[in-house]
Amino acid sequence: MELALDILPQVLVDGIVLGFMYALIALGYTMVYGVLEFINFAHSEIFVLGAFVGVEILLLLESAGHLATLHTAFVLLIVILSGMLLSGLAAVALERVAYRPLQRSPRLVALISAIGASFFLQDALRFFESLWRNTFYLTYPTLDVLDKTVPLGLNVVVPVKSLLVIVTALVALAVLHLFVNRTRLGAAIRAVAQDPDTASLMGIPVNRVIALTFFVGGAMGGLAGVLFGLHYSLVNPYSGFFPGLKAFTAAVLGGIGNIPGAMLGGMVLGMLEAFAASYLSILTDGAFGAEYKDVFAFVVLILILILRPKGLLGEKVREEGA
């Protein structure tokens, strides 16, 4: 039991980091579901794209010799902003090419197209990286500052990269919250989510609001991708599958279409996973170990959908029919 207590702070930090990561990705799922009522299955690739933009910029800076000379904060700012921008634009392009032509089709048709887009993007990324770098397994260059640790007292040390994830995610979530709730564009998104037909009658350009939603959701996914890369270092075109599905689980857990719900769901899922990864083995005396953490998320997903399909905070999806 003492061992269990010893690792508790570490588990908490891991859980928070994972939780913010899932929360950021989950926003993309939940916002798109809010306005279009469909699962943007390719969002996981938008997330991976962010991670690849990050590693490419860092590698370019490194090969040009700037990585050592520029201030790390400045480098991080560039990397994060470009990851967000490109992922956001990619999400908009995705919507324009693969989803908008299907807006009037049944929902499952759009979902199948989204799955196709997800597979296509994975291999497209692989193809591009193979062409460019002759490999598609990339490693983030080390930024010395990130590997340092900060003591928090009580024998707890936190790596700077974990703090980076936490702080950046907090800022992004706060900005997003203000954007959605305090600006005209945010109000337009909420209006379309509630009732696209009425919103359109009120003079809101629905298609542009949908594109904006994809951009914002994509940018959040891209941010998560960059943070994922900075934190875990390794990326490949197929890295998005599990984080994507877990983030979707988080979105459902919080109540799909519900933005605070996605944040809460992400955090709950991140914590559950961190605890499962560390304590499952201790609790079952080694019979079941960390390798079950991925299964764990799916079990949560299945249980939530069956027991409480509207999620913890309730769905904010328009009523069908009526």
Next chain:
Amino acid sequence: MKVGLTHVGVVAYIIASSALVFVFPQSVLAFLCFEASLLVIYYASVDQTTKFCLGTIVLLVLLPLLGSVNGYYLEVAIQVGIFVALALGLNIVVGFVGLLNLGFVAFYAIGAYLWAIFGSPQANHFLPGNLFPLSSVWFFPFLLLSVGVGALTGALLGLPVLRLRGDYLAVVTLGFAEVVRALVNNFDKPINITNGPKGITPIEKPPLFFQPLLEFLGFSVNPSTLYPFYFYFLVLFIAMLTVVVARRLEESRIGRAWKAIREDEIAAAAMGIPVVRMKLLGLAVGASFASAVGVLFAAKQVFINPESFTFMESIGVLAMVILGGMGSIPGAILGATGVTILNLQVLKGLSLWLNSVRQSGIVLSIPLFGDFTLSQIPAQFEPAKYERMVFGLILILMMMFRPQGVLPPRQKRGH
């Protein structure tokens, strides 16, 4: 029977394309021409009996003959047969009942592991008595058993998820398949049931029950040359069986109930259809197809591991169903054949061609870019490595331009 010009044309095509394969046994193109003869038969305006006879000749006589010229063709045909049965199973779930099952591969895995565990020494790890591997005679009982186990797991998965909205159901079935894969991957401890990522080998093959007969007739054939043909006929038989089962169901009250549920669940219930029971039945039948084919797959491969049962496989089968046309049995057959041949022959063929180009050492002079040696083409460009891209493109393009598929269900004339 009136023999028209069409009959002559079809037969001529079949003879010509088979001859082409005999002359150029290594040519992918020649074999593709031969495979197309089945399409020619399907589309030719000749009567059903002729179609049936010609199809039987092509599948039962010509294809095995060509397989004796180039063994790879048998392998291709076996794979096609496996995927035809899988696609027909998924077509029942997605095409008839209208449930988007993204975890279909799970049932395939369950069937495969069922035979792999008991048809190899693996079961000795957790059952006493050193009884395993079961002798190959048990293959057929296990084939039957797998139908039951598949149906049961299909229905058990259905019970909790059927109330979900269509898109949620899709994600949950995906999750279910990943859970199955993770369990298979990790159940080498605390008790070693699946041998984890290392996989299981050697798995018993089906029994050569006809060997005494062959010997009696004076043939002494080496089992290793016999097995590819044996598997070919076995797969052909099972694929045909699935076609018959799927067709009979489609034309029965059960098939009509499935389609009614797909079209309008509330109206279906109002017409006296027990919606939940029918959906469960659909999931169970689809799963039983996959599970039975899984047994066959394990026996054919001799070695299986969790890598054969990924999400990509599920999507591959989905792409086949969608390419052919959801709810269409000829469509599912065409889709499975087309996609399998695309993967096994066209993409592999292009990869081989690319390799030969690279090894040729030719130097291209491109204006402005200077010289480019073809051997510099990276190995990562091999088209065979981009299966996902192919599946993805099929899904997107079909949804955009032809959601009903290449061979959508047709209205039947008369009955």
Next chain:
Amino acid sequence: MALLELRGISKRFGGLQALNRVDLTLEDGMIAALIGPNGAGKTTLFHTLTGIYRPDEGEIHFIGRSLVGLKPDKITGAGISRTFQNIRLFAHMTVLENILVGMHCRISTSLWGILLQSQGAHRQERDAARRAMELIELAGLRGKENEWAHQLSYGEQRRLEIARALAANPKVLLLDEPTAGMNTTEAQSLMMLFKDLIGRYVQAVLLIEHNMRVVMGISHRVYVLDYGEKIAEGHPDEVRRDPRVIEAYLGPGTWVGDAQS
């Protein structure tokens, strides 16, 4: 004896009292009409009767058997089938298949019978197809049995839906605005059809209808709903003179024969 009897049926949706203690009786050989302004609860009553909704209170008796709590398919099996206000055909199935779906609970082939193509299964399918052709004939859709349902004209779709409901071999047929969107001639011919149905295909018909000509022309009894409550019932002539009905349903002074909505 009453064929179908509803006693004190109530249904609430949140704060809305959609049905408030509605009583209704349907006797053998009877055509009854259910009328009332939009939103009066007519379709809700149909949904409650057919098991789509479960009533909060009240009893439904059908030939001495309670139907409350039964699933829609069981109610159809018991002998009540219906059409929908906004036609709900199986669009990507043929006319013949639509009818055959309606016969689902009258065909009893088992899974094994189907897979092994047993004699019995074969015979049942053949009989079903023959009966389906009769119904297609009845609905005036002869020659169209192999067309997709969605290819039919609006009037044909309405008639197909009625034929599909009849395919379930019901004792009671519920029709939700069967003549909506039809012109007078079409509505008249459908009316004649309903009269012919009684005794030959069904024992009783209950229809929701806005076309007063239809209501007055064929119904033996009229029930009037308003805000979920039954405000009047009786012979069409009595109901048309009932001041409460005139006020609630038609508005003061607008009573004319044809109040199509």
